[in-house]
Amino acid sequence: MSATGIGAAVRRKEDQRFITGKGQYTDDINRPGQAYAYFLRSPHAHATIKKIDAKAALAMPGVIAVLTGDDLAADKIGGLICGWMIHSKDGSPMKAGPHPALAQGKVRYVGDHVAVVVAESLAQAKDAAEAVKVDYAELKAVVDPAAAQKNGAPQVHDVSSDNTVYQWHLGDKAATDAAFKQAKHVTRLDLVNNRLIPNAIEPRAAIGEYDPGTDAYTLYTTSQNPHVARLVLSAFVGIAPEHKLRVIAPDVGGGFGSKIFIYAEETVCTWAAKKVGRPVKWTAERSESFLADAHGRDHVTRAELALDDRGRILGLRVKTIANLGAYLSTFASSVPTYLYAPLLSGQYDIPAIYCEVDGVYTNTAPVDAYRGAGRPEATFVVERLVEVAAREMGLDPAALRKRNYIKKFPHQTPVIMNYDIGNYHASLDKALELADYQNFAKRKRESARRGRLRGIGFSSYIEACGIAPSQAVGSLGAGVGLWESAEVRVNPTGSVEILTGSHSHGQGHETTFAQLVSDRLGIPIEHVTVIHGDTDKVQFGMGTYGSRSGAVGMAAIAKAIDKVIAKGKKVAAHVLEASEGDIEFKDGKFTVAGTDKALGFGDVALQAYIAHKFSGQDLEPGLKEGAFYDPTNFTFPAGMHICEVEVDPQTGVTTIERWTAVDDFGTVINPMIVEGQVHGGVAQGIGQALLEGARYDENGQLVTASFMDYCMPRAGDLPSFTVGMTTTPCPSNPLGIKGCGEAGAIAAPAAVINAITDAVGHEDVAMPATPQVVWRACQKAAQRMAAE
Amino acid sequence: MATVSMTVNGKHVSADVEPRTLLVQFLREHLRLTGTHVGCDTSQCGACVVHLDGRAVKSCTTLALTCDGAEVVTIEGLAKDGRLHPMQEAFRDNHGLQCGFCTPGMIMSAIDIVRRKGHDLDEHTIREELEGNICRCTGYHNIVRAVAAGAQAMKGGEPLKKAAE
Numbered sequence: 001m002s003a004t005g006i007g008a009a010v011r012r013k014e015d016q017r018f019i020t021g022k023g024q025y026t027d028d029i030n031r032p033g034q035a036y037a038y039f040l041r042s043p044h045a046h047a048t049i050k051k052i053d054a055k056a057a058l059a060m061p062g063v064i065a066v067l068t069g070d071d072l073a074a075d076k077i078g079g080l081i082c083g084w085m086i087h088s089k090d091g092s093p094m095k096a097g098p099h100p101a102l103a104q105g106k107v108r109y110v111g112d113h114v115a116v117v118v119a120e121s122l123a124q125a126k127d128a129a130e131a132v133k134v135d136y137a138e139l140k141a142v143v144d145p146a147a148a149q150k151n152g153a154p155q156v157h158d159v160s161s162d163n164t165v166y167q168w169h170l171g172d173k174a175a176t177d178a179a180f181k182q183a184k185h186v187t188r189l190d191l192v193n194n195r196l197i198p199n200a201i202e203p204r205a206a207i208g209e210y211d212p213g214t215d216a217y218t219l220y221t222t223s224q225n226p227h228v229a230r231l232v233l234s235a236f237v238g239i240a241p242e243h244k245l246r247v248i249a250p251d252v253g254g255g256f257g258s259k260i261f262i263y264a265e266e267t268v269c270t271w272a273a274k275k276v277g278r279p280v281k282w283t284a285e286r287s288e289s290f291l292a293d294a295h296g297r298d299h300v301t302r303a304e305l306a307l308d309d310r311g312r313i314l315g316l317r318v319k320t321i322a323n324l325g326a327y328l329s330t331f332a333s334s335v336p337t338y339l340y341a342p343l344l345s346g347q348y349d350i351p352a353i354y355c356e357v358d359g360v361y362t363n364t365a366p367v368d369a370y371r372g373a374g375r376p377e378a379t380f381v382v383e384r385l386v387e388v389a390a391r392e393m394g395l396d397p398a399a400l401r402k403r404n405y406i407k408k409f410p411h412q413t414p415v416i417m418n419y420d421i422g423n424y425h426a427s428l429d430k431a432l433e434l435a436d437y438q439n440f441a442k443r444k445r446e447s448a449r450r451g452r453l454r455g456i457g458f459s460s461y462i463e464a465c466g467i468a469p470s471q472a473v474g475s476l477g478a479g480v481g482l483w484e485s486a487e488v489r490v491n492p493t494g495s496v497e498i499l500t501g502s503h504s505h506g507q508g509h510e511t512t513f514a515q516l517v518s519d520r521l522g523i524p525i526e527h528v529t530v531i532h533g534d535t536d537k538v539q540f541g542m543g544t545y546g547s548r549s550g551a552v553g554m555a556a557i558a559k560a561i562d563k564v565i566a567k568g569k570k571v572a573a574h575v576l577e578a579s580e581g582d583i584e585f586k587d588g589k590f591t592v593a594g595t596d597k598a599l600g601f602g603d604v605a606l607q608a609y610i611a612h613k614f615s616g617q618d619l620e621p622g623l624k625e626g627a628f629y630d631p632t633n634f635t636f637p638a639g640m641h642i643c644e645v646e647v648d649p650q651t652g653v654t655t656i657e658r659w660t661a662v663d664d665f666g667t668v669i670n671p672m673i674v675e676g677q678v679h680g681g682v683a684q685g686i687g688q689a690l691l692e693g694a695r696y697d698e699n700g701q702l703v704t705a706s707f708m709d710y711c712m713p714r715a716g717d718l719p720s721f722t723v724g725m726t727t728t729p730c731p732s733n734p735l736g737i738k739g740c741g742e743a744g745a746i747a748a749p750a751a752v753i754n755a756i757t758d759a760v761g762h763e764d765v766a767m768p769a770t771p772q773v774v775w776r777a778c779q780k781a782a783q784r785m786a787a788e
Numbered sequence: 789m790a791t792v793s794m795t796v797n798g799k800h801v802s803a804d805v806e807p808r809t810l811l812v813q814f815l816r817e818h819l820r821l822t823g824t825h826v827g828c829d830t831s832q833c834g835a836c837v838v839h840l841d842g843r844a845v846k847s848c849t850t851l852a853l854t855c856d857g858a859e860v861v862t863i864e865g866l867a868k869d870g871r872l873h874p875m876q877e878a879f880r881d882n883h884g885l886q887c888g889f890c891t892p893g894m895i896m897s898a899i900d901i902v903r904r905k906g907h908d909l910d911e912h913t914i915r916e917e918l919e920g921n922i923c924r925c926t927g928y929h930n931i932v933r934a935v936a937a938g939a940q941a942m943k944g945g946e947p948l949k950k951a952a953e
């Protein structure tokens with residue numbers, strides 16, 4: 001392994017600008033003559049808009065325009081779309097209501113976009129927004145999805161009388177029912193997967209710009225996938241033809257899913273730029289992020305596990321109600337369906353699975369993918385069930401897992417997925433060792449002496465990443481293919497630019513992608529630049545989410561590099577006067593096999609461009625290759641996380657004493673970055689389990705709308721993490737990569753709750769397990785003990 | 789409008805601002821020093837931390853006018869003659885950043901922690917002291933390591949003296 005090649009903990013190339021304050025985030029960009037947008041948002045969860053009177057606002061100083069949904073309609077600007085078609089059990093298509101970028105006649109959640117004020121300064125826009133008079137007729141709101149499905153509930157969209165978007169299912173109902181008939185033990189749980197607010201620390205922002213000279217638009221935006229944004233804004237929303245719209249996603253300060261989606265604000269800023277003839281800039285205030293960034297999770301689930309008398313799992317039955325919010329966000333429909341139920345087999349050989357999911361509209365912010373997207377929800381269901389089953393049957397939870405782990409690969413689950421490889425025993429054994437499981441009982445006794453309850457919780461998670469084979473997702477309803485593109489541009493001096501359709505917003509692609517190139521081409525890592533996030537530079541790409549940039553994005557780069565090497569061999573053959581078949585490439589050198597004739601990579605690059613040694617008929621000059629890589633399968637990162645907690649029964653305060661993560665991500669390009677991804681994911685998972693929860697009151701007001709009310713994990717809430725790895729290189733990926741970005745967030749919640757329930761001896765611990773929740777569980781456990 | 793003058797990263801600056809202008813707006817919008825970030829509107833996240841007369845403050849809750857005559861150092865002013873401050877170096881070395889958005893505030897806070905608590909910082913102290921800085925990416929693990937390492941590297945260093953003056 002070279003110091004900068006695959007597997008090396010190379011320090012990040014991008015850090016220089018970030019640690020010196022030279023990053024270029026969207027809000028750091030200012031365009032000449034820019035005006036400022038401020039969105040007037042609905043204070044009501046549900047209301048019809050009778051009238052909007054902007055006269056007074058328009059007369060205020062600095063105000064350039066006040067635009068509403070009527071103006072959008074007059075310009076024939078279409079609504080925002082949901083790009084994944086889900087069909088209900090009965091075959092009917094999902095019921096998607098209209099989603100205008102500015103409300104048209106009705107508002108459906110607090111924070112919904114009513115109008116935009118454009119002014120010379122932000123302060124003026126804000127002041128004027130207060131002067132816009134909106135005449136609302138308030139309607140009753142519904143925030144609970146089960147209540148929304150009841151007769152007589154307020155109706156969010158006309159298309160769905162019972163607010164149900166779809167009633168979907170997956171798996172074999174008859175086989176699953178039969179499995180439950182045979183069962184000797186059935187474990188049943190009612191689970192709530194709490195609603196989360198993503199809260200990337202950089203708020204969303206957008207600058208729209210229009211150039212009348214070329215009739216072309218530019219949008220600077222905080223996006224994880226600028227090409228998808230451009231496609232949607234041109235093909236569906238209809239702001240501009242694709243070749244007349246440039247989308248630039250510069251440095252982006254974290255995404256976690258929330259910056260995948262195409263939102264109202266960037267749509268409006270782009271459109272408004274032409275209307276007002278000025279660049280239009282908008283940056284979210286944190287309160288706006290809370291209200292109107294797509295939220296995550298929000299499932300209510302009844303889950304049942306059927307086992308035989310020895311603890312072999314026979315079947316799994318799941319019924320979930322998923323809150324989709326007031327509108328279907330870009331990928332909302334896929335998250336509680338195809339990103340969820342296909343993972344319900346976990347790491348286990350389960351003969352029969354049946355899952356039903358109702359997707360439901362409510363008067364709350366749209367819900368879409370958030371780190372893990374569907375897979376954390378699935379892991380929570382499976383790992384809570386398995387843990388509780390072990391406790392109910394008096395079996396060691398590690399032993400019960402081992403008994404049911406899949407041992408032979410490939411393994412076809414009853415819910416679509418074909419796991420290509422894994423070694424679940426290896427991760428479990430390593431995790432038990434790193435967690436010092438054998439001395440847990442001793443530590444528990446020691447805690448008890450201090451009046452504390454110590455518990456341990458496991459989570460054997462699996463995820464489907466490397467999203468995704470285009471044909472496969474197409475057959476499941478996706479509106480796009482999920483390949484990735486890359487271009488490798490070799491300059492005459494031998495330095496290299498990589499253009500990728502992936503987008504980095506913290507993942508360190510500028511380093512890891514360069515490591516791959518340095519490794520493959522044998523050139524110093526300093527000679528490689530990675531370019532991403534600009535639709536004028538990179539032709540097309542699908543962006544970064546679903547832990548796909550290593551597995552899919554880098555595979556595309558590898559493919560393009562292979563083409564560069566093949567072309568380089570042709571050039572070298574001419575220069576070295578040898579036959580192409582005799583040219584070998586290794587360690588940055590083209591050599592003639594069996595001789596000492598050699599040319600460095602840089603020499604070949606130069607020869608390719610000066611083109612003196614071959615005729616244009618024989619070979620095209622230049623050295624630049626592109627590739628599209630479409631995966632052949634999902635990848636299946638998996639592992640074992642073990643959480644050890646101590647609970648103070650007097651106060652209900654939980655502290656995480658130890659965290660052990662053992663993950664199998666396949667090939668690792670940069671272990672430092674991969675471990676960082678695990679840390680961040682686990683922190684978000686612990687946040688979900690212990691601290692975070694979005695709450696609406698019954699009128700649809702978000703009561704957790706600031707960092708003072710929504711508890712983000714702080715440094716003092718978290719432990720240091722022990723991170724280990726086991727490796728089974730992924731056979732369905734040319735680089736052996738599986739992906740690592742979401743693992744922690746997927747694994748962690750179940751591990752935390754399993755640990756707390758173990759500590760307190762009571763299974764009813766809801767997330768977030770605040771001191772109050774845990775204290776109540778302690779009380780119930782004590783009452784039960786007293787009664788027994 | 790009112791006139792405000794201060795020293796920012798060693799340079800004297802003066803401008804007419806609206807009285808409601810926050811220090812962070814003054815830095816970002818008037819001086820185009822965009823390394824100082826805004827991550828919230830409730831003074832919780834710490835993305836905006838700068839040094840005001842040697843002490844860490846949240847520039848999102850400081851009025852520019854109250855800084856008249858003060859000395860302000862932002863993330864852009866830490867490196868001297870092309871040499872990074874040891875705390876900046878420590879963040880890179882320990883992978884204490886991912887998206888980089890919280891990073892300027894983290895580094896400015898970290899230097900202030902060293903000023904107040906000394907160079908030998910244990911994990912517990914660092915975690916408690918970072919209460920006012922939120923990071924969504926790193927899970928803090930590597931930030932804690934970076935702060936500890938940076939504090940050590942600052943021992944006897946010229947940059948610390950500067951901050952403490």
Ligand code: FES
Nearest residue numbers: 827832833834848
């Ligand atoms: S922007 Fe100052 S604390 Fe968040």
Ligand code: FES
Nearest residue numbers: 886887890923925
């Ligand atoms: S590195 Fe992204 S918020 Fe801290």
